């Protein structure tokens with residue numbers, strides 16, 4: 001069994017550790033040479049997953065050609081870089097997409113991007129409530145594992161499942177992807193609420209009304225309601241909207257405390273996917289005639305286009321309507 005992982009950020013490193021925990025040969029492609037050296041030398045990733053000893057059976061590389069002998073590849077780059085890394089991956093090898101987002105410029109989901117970049121590679125999606133550091137420590141975790149081909153899904157999920165890591169199978173690839181992409185934007189909204197001291201009632205309302213937005217958008221794009229209400233939708237929404245362990249929630253918290261989006265987004269090493277997804281999602285929703293007022297509010301704050309008090313007042317002053 002020869003798995004490869006593309007992307008040695010927090011999540012790619014955690015997934016490599018999960019796969020290698022029983023001594024399996026895992027090859028991990030990293031962008032940064034110092035990350036390659038640290039993983040191969042000291043068996044750690046101080047840049048993206050500090051403080052966690054990694055299995056010596058993970059071999060890091062900076063050369064995509066070193067993944068040529070892999071029979072399964074997990075793609076874990078930031079969403080906006082998925083096209084370029086998948087284009088460099090070996091052709092025809094099953095790809096498990098673990099990035100969460102929508103491509104700027106095209107409005108495509110990650111599976112659609114990957115299908116364009118590697119048309120001969122079978123594609124699956126792994127998504128759900130998964131803080132990287134918890135998975136790397138072996139804490140219990142469940143995810144949605146979606147693939148149009150259910151026989152392949154069973155085979156691949158069995159390769160990835162571990163005693164504390166439980167994939168649930170689905171054939172709703174679009175649903176799994178939309179949940180993961182939209183919840184990042186809603187997590188920014190919940191962070192804003194926290195930073196501005198709006199209280200727990202406000203947060204619960206944002207989660208519920210945000211879930212209504214996710215459902216409306218997902219159904220319009222062909223997702224199934226039960227997928228959106230599952231691990232990759234509601235499950236991940238609840239996780240990411242509740243903790244400063246989430247980069248998206250933390251970004252929102254900064255906004256809610258009055259910091260500017262420009263300052264919060266400049267020079268960050270780690271990715272807050274919701275900031276990239278928000279404007280693309282807003283445009284896609286508008287084009288589809290789907291109302292997403294919470295997403296619109298997040299976009300206004302990210303663009304530093306309106307004062308926080310005005311954005312909050314506008315959300316609360318919307319016309320009364322049936323739930």
Ligand SMILES: NC(=O)C1=CN([C@@H]2O[C@H](COP(=O)(O)OP(=O)(O)OC[C@H]3O[C@@H](n4cnc5c(N)ncnc54)[C@H](O)[C@@H]3O)[C@@H](O)[C@H]2O)C=CC1
Nearest residue numbers: 008009010011012031077078079081099100131132270271
């Ligand atoms: N961290 C987490 O707990 C989870 C993250 N994810 C998703 O995984 C994806 C990757 O996130 P993380 O591993 O957290 O990243 P991270 O924020 O820990 O690290 C940033 C990553 O971006 C890479 N990068 C920067 N510029 C790049 C370029 N030009 N081309 C390719 N890669 C580049 C860096 O090498 C690094 O691997 C995101 O879509 C995220 O939403 C999904 C589930 C959990």
Ligand SMILES: O=C(CO)COP(=O)(O)O
Nearest residue numbers: 128129130131246247248
């Ligand atoms: O996707 C995640 C957990 O499932 C990680 O969330 P953040 O990217 O907001 O840290």
